[in-house]
Amino acid sequence: MLNIGVLIVGGGPAGTAMALALAxxxxxxxxxxxxxxESERFGETLPPGAKPLxxxxxxxxxxxxxxxxxxxxxxxxxxxxxPYENDFIFNPxxxxxxxxRTQFDRTLAASAEQxxxxxxxxxxxxxxxxTTDAGWVVRYEFEGKVREITATFLIDATGRxxxxxxxxxxxxIVLDHLVGVxxxxxxxxxxxxxxxLEATPDGWWYSARLPNGKVVAAFMTDADLLPRGHDNLRxxxxxxxxxxxxxxxxxxxxxxxxxxxxxxxxxVRLDRIGGPGWLAVxxxxxxxxxxxxxxxxxxxxxxxxxxxxxxxxxxxxRNALASYSEWLEAxxxxxxKNYFHYYGQVSRWPDRIFWRRRSAAG
Ligand SMILES: Cc1cc2nc3c(=O)[nH]c(=O)nc-3n(C[C@H](O)[C@H](O)[C@H](O)COP(=O)(O)OP(=O)(O)OC[C@H]3O[C@@H](n4cnc5c(N)ncnc54)[C@H](O)[C@@H]3O)c2cc1C
Numbered sequence: 001m002l003n004i005g006v007l008i009v010g011g012g013p014a015g016t017a018m019a020l021a022l023a024x025x026x027x028x029x030x031x032x033x034x035x036x037x038e039s040e041r042f043g044e045t046l047p048p049g050a051k052p053l054x055x056x057x058x059x060x061x062x063x064x065x066x067x068x069x070x071x072x073x074x075x076x077x078x079x080x081x082x083p084y085e086n087d088f089i090f091n092p093x094x095x096x097x098x099x100x101r102t103q104f105d106r107t108l109a110a111s112a113e114q115x116x117x118x119x120x121x122x123x124x125x126x127x128x129x130x131t132t133d134a135g136w137v138v139r140y141e142f143e144g145k146v147r148e149i150t151a152t153f154l155i156d157a158t159g160r161x162x163x164x165x166x167x168x169x170x171x172x173i174v175l176d177h178l179v180g181v182x183x184x185x186x187x188x189x190x191x192x193x194x195x196x197l198e199a200t201p202d203g204w205w206y207s208a209r210l211p212n213g214k215v216v217a218a219f220m221t222d223a224d225l226l227p228r229g230h231d232n233l234r235x236x237x238x239x240x241x242x243x244x245x246x247x248x249x250x251x252x253x254x255x256x257x258x259x260x261x262x263x264x265x266x267x268v269r270l271d272r273i274g275g276p277g278w279l280a281v282x283x284x285x286x287x288x289x290x291x292x293x294x295x296x297x298x299x300x301x302x303x304x305x306x307x308x309x310x311x312x313x314x315x316x317x318r319n320a321l322a323s324y325s326e327w328l329e330a331x332x333x334x335x336x337k338n339y340f341h342y343y344g345q346v347s348r349w350p351d352r353i354f355w356r357r358r359s360a361a362g
Contacts, residue, residue: 014282
């Protein structure tokens with residue numbers, strides 16, 4: 001049976017950034033990732049502030065070699081109908097990016113391997129059991145067979161599902177029921193290069209160009225405001241799209257949209273972010289509303305902080321995990337302040353339930 005020091009379940013930005021940061025501290029980690037990084041992933045906008053973090057992780061060069069699209073800023077129709085432009089021209093780090101998100105996650109995983117971590121792809125964790133010597137046995141499915149790996153410390157980097165934390169009895173605290181209804185189409189030739197945010201009566205649109213000439217658009221609303229049934233959902237989405245002039249202009253043909261996918265996107269946090277022998281990072285610990293455009297950055301940053309905490313812990317510092325927890329708490333407090341600030345700017349539809357819920361919460 002394979003034996004490893006730190007086992008990270010989940011190979012998204014949080015898990016692979018943590019593996020990279022552990023490797024930089026001379027600690028070997030293994031990552032179990034259920035996918036082969038082959039299918040479409042959501043979350044494409046990376047703000048300019050990611051640049052120093054990519055440098056710290058040692059992946060700036062690899063990142064530049066991938067074909068991500070520069071993003072010169074954000075244009076939004078939010079507090080008023082009048083578009084507001086936030087150009088990155090004055091940002092000290094320069095422009096942001098529209099990512100080829102699958103390639104981004106793939107590059108992070110490959111970089112972690114090059115740094116010395118073991119990444120086991122197509123490996124879905126199934127169970128984890130604490131052993132009498134305070135280690136772990138994790139079972140995972142690989143090539144149709146169940147295998148086992150032992151580890152001293154476990155990391156939950158499984159994203160919003162927080163699979164491992166929930167196995168350990170932690171609960172997810174769901175602060176709202178935001179969902180994203182996501183569609184892909186062809187981008188218009190003169191489509192805006194910036195990320196577009198557009199408030200509408202029943203929610204808001206997020207859209208961006210992608211490096212492959214496509215456009216992604218997500219209608220963000222509350223789960224209970226969506227109609228039931230495939231055809232009704234497509235009609236609802238199309239009607240809301242036609243109400244959003246900035247977003248529609250990005251599409252070469254707004255009627256030509258592929259399959260729509262609905263994904264839970266609300267703010268969620270765990271009631272506890274760790275326990276004996278385990279810790280949660282990234283969205284598994286705290287997942288932000290996509291309005292923040294900070295999810296990937298925060299996931300990688302939490303991987304870095306957690307790596308420092310686990311390294312300190314393994315060297316005998318018993319308070320190491322408490323400082324990680326305090327850092328996460330401060331991040332969440334700053335996020336909620338921004339959340340109420342940004343949602344509070346929209347008072348155009350005081351009688352619409354989506355906005356009423358958010359202003360009441362503030
Ligand atoms: C609609 C939407 C739009 C978004 N837009 C943006 C954006 O524009 N910019 C931004 O910065 N953020 C955005 N985000 C947020 C961002 O995508 C996340 O914050 C980020 O992906 C979190 O990274 P993570 O590594 O914590 O989790 P994830 O990226 O979810 O990675 C978790 C990994 O764990 C693996 N996994 C899960 N369970 C198991 C298991 N049992 N065994 C093995 N592997 C497992 C998964 O395959 C996955 O690779 C958006 C989110 C949503 C929902």
